[in-house]
């Protein structure tokens with residue numbers, strides 16, 4: 001069950017020592033980049049004096065804007081000829097944040113992905129259909145390399161084209177897929193409408209789901225729909241991509257690969273460290289990246305530490321699933337709301353179908369929040385009072401989860417906008 | 433035993449038109465239709481000559497639909513008849529969930545459709561009290 005038993009089960013003290021050693025190496029590499037060189041000079045930081053993880057906190061965090069400001073080579077620590085690949089983060093506008101990778105960077109990243117996949121049971125004889133975008137986005141290639149390292153047969157089908165996805169799932173009897181959770185929900189409808197039954201016609205065993213925050217309830221629903229185990233995958237392109245943290249067979253939190261990343265979870269306002277169980281922003285530092293070492297990267301992803309040891313025997317600490325992002329939280333009537341809170345309520349109701357949309361509007365100077373929910377055709381029993389009770393129940397459950405009362409509308413299946421990429425769950429028209 | 437098909441629909445223009453078009457294309461005749469709605473959505477109930485076929489067509493379209501047994505009673509005049517049926521059911525503690533009636537072609541008779549919780553019991557109670565119950569085919573004889 002371990003890909004690298006020694007490192008995965010290294011005792012905490014040795015793991016901390018390894019982190020310190022690698023942090024020192026990272027500091028040396030960082031001081032070769034023009035961005036950090038300048039930063040260290042300005043703040044009179046002597047990189048060789050940063051040897052403990054506590055010292056690291058003297059360095060101000062690096063933001064996505066900082067990465068952009070360093071375009072094109074501000075964060076490059078090696079000669080360009082050592083670089084074999086670049087990726088960029090999904091910037092919507094302006095200059096992208098570029099991450100360069102050397103041969104050893106690609107190898108160690110692939111190894112982390114292989115470690116993650118092997119840990120949830122992916123083996124050489126598996127058939128792995130990779131339904132993520134390839135290209136600059138790291139989800140596709142990152143997982144591809146890791147799966148190849150294990151020796152699985154990889155189908156690099158990439159995202160989109162649902163009919164072709166289903167054709168391959170069926171005709172190759174794919175056993176492992178990598179998929180965005182909201183797309184998994186939509187795809188299951190299409191599988192049904194092709195007259196296929198997941199447990200009879202498909203052979204899926206393992207699903208790797210990631211790239212967007214999702215609730216435990218969504219995971220359970222996906223597992224039910226596909227009759228396969230779904231494991232939560234976490235990564236971001238600034239920190240390579242997939243393989244930063246991954247669930248193990250116990251599906252109870254994600255192990256952060258601490259030999260490669262140093263994680264802090266902090267209060268996003270004060271940057272004070274959060275104790276276990278307290279939600280905060282994840283700040284990540286590369287510990288072994290050659291070409292683009294990044295120190296204290298503000299991920300904007302929110303999670304909390306789990307401080308109990310995991311029964312799987314891995315010593316790398318676990319974090320909760322991602323609860324949201326500091327920038328996808330919205331404020332409604334003065335209350336902070338994360339879409340995942342609503343996701344949790346909806347996915348817990350079997351009558352709810354696979355798609356929903358939260359719309360915020362401003363009417364006559366007053367904010368309104370509407371949740372449109374597609375109903376599941378199989379569970380409709382022709383009863384209007386029952387639908388009305390469902391509507392009221394969902395409204396009450398959202399109120400007890402978020403403290404606000406949205407307007408709830410039940411809609412026909414397949415009528416809300418869909419996407420084969422990340423789902424649009426919230427439309428905020430208030431600023432327009 | 434008669435059957436009724438219920439359809440979930442949003443309160444948006446064109447929903448009835450879509451249904452009637454699907455039924456016309458499949459040569460399904462509609463005998464009665466009722467619509468009830470609440471907050472932005474509703475349920476359309478139809479009585480058709482081929483309920484099983486209608487149900488399969490709707491499901492094939494991904495439209496949330498439900499096929500269920502209902503009681504169809506033929507009677508001479510609707511208002512008084514409705515009262516007598518309700519009385520008999522109430523005496524036997526059977527709840528009526530929904531009911532609607534329509535006058536058939538001859539203009540003399542009316543058919544009352546009743547949806548109850550305990551379908552078989554309601555049926556035997558009504559038969560014992562000499563009400564005439566209709567099957568899907570029989571509804572179309574009148």
Ligand SMILES: [Zn+2]
Pocket residue numbers: 248249250255310311312313314
């Ligand atoms: Zn574990």
